[in-house]
Amino acid sequence: MIKVLRQKEWAFPVPAAKREVLRATPELDEGKPPVLFVPGFGHGAWVYHEHWLEHAADRGFPAYAMSLRDNKDATLRAYAHDVAQVAASLPKRAVIVAHGAGALAAAHALARYPARAAVLMAPVFGGVGTALRNPFICLPALFGGRLRLPASQLFSREVPASVARGYAKRLGRASSKAQWQLLRGRAPEDPVGDPPVLVVGSPDDRIVPDSAVRKVARRYGGAPLLFPGMGHDLMLDARWREPIDAILDWLDKS
Amino acid sequence: MTTSGYSDGYGDTGQATAWRDGRPVYDRGDTVCVIGAGPSGLTAIKNLKEAGFGVDCYERETSVGGGWNYRHDRSPVYASTHLISSKPFTQFPDFPMPDDWPDYPKHTQLLQYFEHYADHFELRPHIWFGTEVVKVEPTDHGRWDVTTRSTGGYGGERIHRYAAVVIANGHNWFPRMPAYDGLDGYKGELIHSSSYKDAAQLRGRKVLVVGAGNTGCDIAVEAAQQANRCWHSTRRGYWYSPKYALGRPTDQVNDTLLWLRLPLRLRQSLAARTIRSTVGDLARFGLPQPDHKVYESHPIVNSLLVYYLGHGAIQPVPDIKQFHRTSVELTDGREIEPDLVVMATGYQPSFEFIDPELLGMTADGKPRLAMHAFPKRLPTLMVAGLLQPDSGVFPLVHWQVVTFARLLRLRDTAPAKAAAVFRQLDSEADKRWTDAKVRGTARHWFEVSHISYLKGIERLLQEATA
Ligand SMILES: Cc1cc2nc3c(=O)[nH]c(=O)nc-3n(C[C@H](O)[C@H](O)[C@H](O)COP(=O)(O)OP(=O)(O)OC[C@H]3O[C@@H](n4cnc5c(N)ncnc54)[C@H](O)[C@@H]3O)c2cc1C
Numbered sequence A: 001m002i003k004v005l006r007q008k009e010w011a012f013p014v015p016a017a018k019r020e021v022l023r024a025t026p027e028l029d030e031g032k033p034p035v036l037f038v039p040g041f042g043h044g045a046w047v048y049h050e051h052w053l054e055h056a057a058d059r060g061f062p063a064y065a066m067s068l069r070d071n072k073d074a075t076l077r078a079y080a081h082d083v084a085q086v087a088a089s090l091p092k093r094a095v096i097v098a099h100g101a102g103a104l105a106a107a108h109a110l111a112r113y114p115a116r117a118a119v120l121m122a123p124v125f126g127g128v129g130t131a132l133r134n135p136f137i138c139l140p141a142l143f144g145g146r147l148r149l150p151a152s153q154l155f156s157r158e159v160p161a162s163v164a165r166g167y168a169k170r171l172g173r174a175s176s177k178a179q180w181q182l183l184r185g186r187a188p189e190d191p192v193g194d195p196p197v198l199v200v201g202s203p204d205d206r207i208v209p210d211s212a213v214r215k216v217a218r219r220y221g222g223a224p225l226l227f228p229g230m231g232h233d234l235m236l237d238a239r240w241r242e243p244i245d246a247i248l249d250w251l252d253k254s
Numbered sequence B: 001m002t003t004s005g006y007s008d009g010y011g012d013t014g015q016a017t018a019w020r021d022g023r024p025v026y027d028r029g030d031t032v033c034v035i036g037a038g039p040s041g042l043t044a045i046k047n048l049k050e051a052g053f054g055v056d057c058y059e060r061e062t063s064v065g066g067g068w069n070y071r072h073d074r075s076p077v078y079a080s081t082h083l084i085s086s087k088p089f090t091q092f093p094d095f096p097m098p099d100d101w102p103d104y105p106k107h108t109q110l111l112q113y114f115e116h117y118a119d120h121f122e123l124r125p126h127i128w129f130g131t132e133v134v135k136v137e138p139t140d141h142g143r144w145d146v147t148t149r150s151t152g153g154y155g156g157e158r159i160h161r162y163a164a165v166v167i168a169n170g171h172n173w174f175p176r177m178p179a180y181d182g183l184d185g186y187k188g189e190l191i192h193s194s195s196y197k198d199a200a201q202l203r204g205r206k207v208l209v210v211g212a213g214n215t216g217c218d219i220a221v222e223a224a225q226q227a228n229r230c231w232h233s234t235r236r237g238y239w240y241s242p243k244y245a246l247g248r249p250t251d252q253v254n255d256t257l258l259w260l261r262l263p264l265r266l267r268q269s270l271a272a273r274t275i276r277s278t279v280g281d282l283a284r285f286g287l288p289q290p291d292h293k294v295y296e297s298h299p300i301v302n303s304l305l306v307y308y309l310g311h312g313a314i315q316p317v318p319d320i321k322q323f324h325r326t327s328v329e330l331t332d333g334r335e336i337e338p339d340l341v342v343m344a345t346g347y348q349p350s351f352e353f354i355d356p357e358l359l360g361m362t363a364d365g366k367p368r369l370a371m372h373a374f375p376k377r378l379p380t381l382m383v384a385g386l387l388q389p390d391s392g393v394f395p396l397v398h399w400q401v402v403t404f405a406r407l408l409r410l411r412d413t414a415p416a417k418a419a420a421v422f423r424q425l426d427s428e429a430d431k432r433w434t435d436a437k438v439r440g441t442a443r444h445w446f447e448v449s450h451i452s453y454l455k456g457i458e459r460l461l462q463e464a465t466a
């Protein structure tokens, strides 16, 4: 049901923050909608800058990649606010493509901004299940520590070890408050504006199991699009081209 | 004339499919007509479009933004206008204002926001600019014939037939001018606040400002800063809320109390105490005591008025008794000689293009509309934005038109259910949406408390969800 009364949000607005936004513009304006890439916790705009950003622009989509605010007290709501802020600042109604726990932030943002379409990749929608499944990653996070995301968990073996280590070194951390809220797993409200939602994942993702991906897909009334053999960080994996092409094909069609 | 848009059988190129009084009528099928591309009209286009309706909007000006476009000849906005409602209450619920904007943005930012909204959701192709609606008439099957012509009356008139009409023509452009004895013979300069644009109009002059709505208070403050002398005439006492209380925008503090579900009485006494504890008893400046409790009059939000009263730069005076050739006589017997009188006495709604009876218009010019939006027994007609909330108005208008779009759909998908919802609405034409009992003055009949109103909308939306 639509939530019209939002007193708490009105009374306590999310404070402003600086947000990094990278962009790649197609050479020719083909009238395609802007695509906004949202990273997961510990990740930043750079993960899309590696391959996807330029690739989307080459295929005619004005492409943007954002980082969530870098603030140790940030809440999940602040991250959702960040997504809605950047989406609303774009020239046209945007498509939101979000990854990992960023997909949950985006799902919350979809209730506050009528995206043209949304893609949730390897979505981490939280709840205790997430913690139980990944105790070594999550336990330290609970106590304010860094999300420990070893390279072996994030990429398939096809990514050369040195490259994978380089990526893993660049990973940061989300605020511990937001990590807590992730584990509490408040379900997002329904999206406004009825956008088509595509859920993408990999059965070989060591962080988000198949069942979790399917559960999120069911919530949005569909079946997930799966890329076997790929790791959690689809946009950095050796076969990064396959998922992004599938996503852009889906956008071209819908 | 600037127009943009379709070639799919629109206008002269299409075939006339019906006739009205011997003139061709171009049938626009299931398309909905929106009158006005101010904030209310824009959100109507956006939300109808989102619900899958075709939309044609007519706008008499050549650009969007309505009253917030300072260049529009009917804009009530003056150069210094800043919001009185803080951002969270003013932005559309699905299109946040940039969070690095101030708590109370300026009118130029508001215009930027509405222009961006129009571009972002690609609304401009739906708008026929420089085109004025001159007549809206019902025809069979709940459909409407809308007569338009280019603004200023050049060129011929054209009639299009629509499935539904949203009237979003604004209510802050037609001056409410009180009558006074002796006004005709008055030789001084007298304007309505609608023609007040810039502080240069006040510089070096003795100015009398009449009315303590937000316009009157803003202009009195500008006169305190710019004019030689400023008298401020009010016919009763008010609560002057500061823009900030307890370190936050005042409306955000208010909604904290509402969120905590404090009862009205307690909220009133807390608000009164907060105001009293900061500015004290205004009677010491010569102002009358408020003749009502907090929340019983449209809120005045102005931190500077009291400041300038305290500096003697604004001199409070009572109501005007009558005008003489060169002076103004007040009800306390005093006579003053201003160079300029600014009547900030508000605006009144005006619907010159539709039979007033269709809107249930009373003798004193107030339409009778359920939720201040839905006329009786006319499910395909609505008025958007005809309300005055104790907060920002745009979120309320957003939900009004979202609801209207739902109701229109429901008529197709579940006619019996739709009929039941409309019957219920018809019985609520006189329902008011204020928590406190507001004063009965001319401007207060469409005052609403945002929470009560939105609760009403939420309920209606639920009923309209098939
Ligand atoms: C000085 C001032 C400050 C305000 N500050 C605030 C504030 O802080 N917060 C807040 O929420 N509200 C505020 N308001 C109230 C409200 O925001 C404005 O009145 C707002 O402009 C209302 O939007 P609207 O679209 O309903 O009407 P308008 O902005 O008046 O737009 C109506 C449009 O319809 C067009 N139109 C009219 N008739 C026809 C016709 N026959 N054919 C074709 N087109 C037509 C007009 O040209 C215009 O563009 C303020 C109002 C004033 C006067």
Ligand SMILES: NC(=O)c1ccc[n+]([C@@H]2O[C@H](COP(=O)([O-])OP(=O)(O)OC[C@H]3O[C@@H](n4cnc5c(N)ncnc54)[C@H](OP(=O)(O)O)[C@@H]3O)[C@@H](O)[C@H]2O)c1
Residues within 6 Å of the ligand: B081, B082, B083, B084, B085, B172, B178, B179, B193, B210, B211, B212, B213, B214, B215, B216, B218, B235, B236, B297, B298, B319, B344, B345, B346, B347, B388, B441, B442, B443
């Ligand atoms: N900065 C801002 O954001 C801003 C600025 C201006 C306006 N606004 C909004 O715009 C709308 C219109 O405001 P407004 O101030 O122009 O008009 P308004 O709210 O209608 O206020 C009119 C004022 O004039 C008085 N008045 C009316 N008729 C009178 C008469 N015959 N004799 C003496 N006094 C008379 C009223 O007194 P009563 O109290 O007795 O009715 C009231 O004080 C409101 O919604 C307002 O909030 C916002």
